Amino acid sequence: xxxxxxxxxxxxxxxxxxxxxxxxxxxxxxxxxxxxxxxxxxxxxxxxxxxxxxxxxxxxxxxxxxxxxxxxxx
Amino acid sequence: xxxxxxxxxxxxxxxxxxxxxxxxxxxxxxxxxxxxxxxxxxxxxxxxxxxxxxxxxxxxxxxxxxxxxxxxxxxxxxxxxxxxxxxxxxxxxxxxxxxxxxxxxxxxxxxxxxxxxxxxxxxxxxxxxxxxxxxxxxxxxxxxxxxxxxxxxxxxxxxxxxxxxxxxxxxxxxxxxxxxxxxxxxxxxxxxxxxxxxxxxxxxxxxxxxxxxxxxxxxxxxxxxxxxxxxxxxxxxxxxxxxxxxxxxxxxxxxxxxxxxxxxxxxxxxxxxxxxxxxxxxxxxxxxxxxxxxxxxxxxxxxxxxxxxxxxxxxxxxxxxxxxxxxxxxxxxxxxxxxxx
Ligand code: FES
Ligand SMILES: [Fe+2]
Ligand SMILES: [Fe+2]
Numbered sequence: 001x002x003x004x005x006x007x008x009x010x011x012x013x014x015x016x017x018x019x020x021x022x023x024x025x026x027x028x029x030x031x032x033x034x035x036x037x038x039x040x041x042x043x044x045x046x047x048x049x050x051x052x053x054x055x056x057x058x059x060x061x062x063x064x065x066x067x068x069x070x071x072x073x074x
Numbered sequence: 075x076x077x078x079x080x081x082x083x084x085x086x087x088x089x090x091x092x093x094x095x096x097x098x099x100x101x102x103x104x105x106x107x108x109x110x111x112x113x114x115x116x117x118x119x120x121x122x123x124x125x126x127x128x129x130x131x132x133x134x135x136x137x138x139x140x141x142x143x144x145x146x147x148x149x150x151x152x153x154x155x156x157x158x159x160x161x162x163x164x165x166x167x168x169x170x171x172x173x174x175x176x177x178x179x180x181x182x183x184x185x186x187x188x189x190x191x192x193x194x195x196x197x198x199x200x201x202x203x204x205x206x207x208x209x210x211x212x213x214x215x216x217x218x219x220x221x222x223x224x225x226x227x228x229x230x231x232x233x234x235x236x237x238x239x240x241x242x243x244x245x246x247x248x249x250x251x252x253x254x255x256x257x258x259x260x261x262x263x264x265x266x267x268x269x270x271x272x273x274x275x276x277x278x279x280x281x282x283x284x285x286x287x288x289x290x291x292x293x294x295x296x297x298x299x300x301x302x303x304x305x306x307x308x309x310x311x312x313x314x315x316x317x318x319x320x321x322x323x324x325x326x327x328x329x330x331x332x333x334x335x336x337x338x339x340x341x342x343x344x345x346x347x348x349x350x351x352x353x354x355x356x357x358x359x360x361x362x363x364x365x366x367x368x369x370x371x372x373x374x375x376x377x378x379x380x381x382x383x384x385x386x387x388x389x390x391x392x393x394x395x396x397x398x399x400x401x402x403x404x405x406x407x408x409x410x411x412x413x414x415x
Binding site: 020 | 190245248319348351354355359
């Protein structure tokens with residue numbers, strides 16, 4: 001039996017308005033500090049708002065525009 | 075799992091499912107349904123009846139012949155309950171759906187707006203700051219009705235969608251089912267949380283003590299998933315579910331840690347902060363966006379499904395908080411009684 005390495009997958013990036021970047025096909029994401037984060041799901045969301053507690057991943061915080069909205073929603 | 079205990083005339087009439095043949099006295103069940111005049115949405119008996127009829131399509135019952143799943147009498151009875159349940163859900167969400175229909179804005183923006191305008195009681199904040207150990211365990215019991223079969227109801231919609239909407243749904247579901255790792259299935263993670271919190275994670279273990287409003291949340295998903303006609307509602311429901319998850323789950327995880335349960339117990343909630351921040355974008359923008367552009371006739375039901383998710387979850391949140399703030403159990407029998415058997 002033999003194994004072959006497939007040709008490199010293409011990586012696609014989709015911009016979500018007022019939200020994260022959706023990245024598909026990557027094996028890892030390297031952050032600003034040079035730390036590599038393994039991709040363990042078919043699609044990952046990268047934070048663009050700079051407020052995620054799970055950076056480089058989005059954690060939905062971009063929706064909380066103000067303290068007021070936070071209080072109203074949750 | 076065995077057939078749950080009856081809680082009224084409808085589930086009483088369904089006890090004959092235990093019999094050797096798959097027969098069911100349709101008139102007896104429909105009669106019991108018709109003589110119940112207040113909303114089925116809030117009826118413990120009717121919601122348990124629907125739940126057990128749907129459950130024949132999921133894991134079934136040890137004491138019910140598996141052929142009952144497609145017995146014409148069973149389907150007739152289920153249809154009778156479903157017609158009224160669906161009519162009630164449509165009425166409950168009518169204003170919200172009409173408000174968002176026929177607006178010149180992408181469906182994704184309208185769905186996100188519906189979610190951010192939602193002013194349901196703040197259950198997640200309560201869980202983070204105030205919930206007691208007993209109440210947390212009650213919450214897990216409520217949530218176990220869906221989370222132990224997490225993703226299954228929306229999976230029914232896969233063959234009913236096409237093209238890009240189907241691809242988007244499959245991407246979400248694959249992740250829900252652990253992205254190829256059985257140990258990472260969301261239902262498995264939830265079972266671990268239950269075990270860590272001293273609960274029985276056996277499928278269906280607590281259904282006898284769960285009130286109708288929580289069964290209704292599960293039943294709405296099954297209703298939408300099992301009817302091709304309602305595929306728009308299935309998609310809209312999933313979109314709303316995913317898009318109201320990441321932020322609350324962060325608060326749930328904090329509540330679990332505040333009570334000293336630790337990382338293993340919190341893992342289910344941690345995972346949902348990260349996963350659902352992805353799923354909400356895929357569900358709202360890609361799945362619902364593609365469905366509405368490819369099959370515009372589904373648009374009203376996408377809004378209907380999303381509004382139903384918010385309305386039922388809001389109802390449940392209100393009931394849970396009312397019970398706990400009033401010093402009462404939110405189960406039909408309190409946890410202490412369950413523990414002492
Ligand atoms: S983009 Fe979602 S948290 Fe920053
Ligand atoms: Fe999940
Ligand atoms: Fe999810």
